Amino acid sequence: MARYKEFHHLLRDRLPEEKVSHCVFVAEYAASLAEKIDVDHDAAVTAGLLHDLCRTEADEDLLRRARGYGLQVSDAASEVPLLLHGPVAAEECRRDLNIPSDSVYEAIYWHTTGRPDLDRLGQLLFLADFSEPTRRFPEAAQARALVRNEGFDAALHFVCEKKLAFQQSKTVVDPNLQAFLIWLRKAYPR
């Protein structure tokens, strides 16, 4: 039986209301698109609900836990430890919540940056995180319109391009995001 209630309680213990709401909207939006791209509904909801479990952890906690779990801490992540909130959450889902799915692990791990060869569940979470219906920036609505009008792959390209442009306007660009976009253009040409 699905464990959504348990996960929702956990989110409410760990995150402020606005972040809990974001997780629920990501789960719902991802679930609404799952069938279109052959993703398991339960996996989409689970990954959506739990992806930001560690989103409000302090920088030093994220770094300490990432190192404790033996995760790779890139230069970008050392500078911006928030980049570790996905990887640390993925580890906790596996270790503490007994979620054995590698696909859910990978989706949560990479939800911020993506990576080459990310599977459809990971792509779905990456897109839904950016464009769930309560996101306020205009690109979120544009991405949802693209899903409706041109399909999932066109919207995924758009989201990846926008995220990269956003990072480039800041100080740190995660190389995984760049690699993800290059891979997407080859794997799903437009």
Ligand SMILES: [Fe+2]
């Ligand atoms: Fe996140």
Ligand SMILES: [Fe+2]
């Ligand atoms: Fe998120």
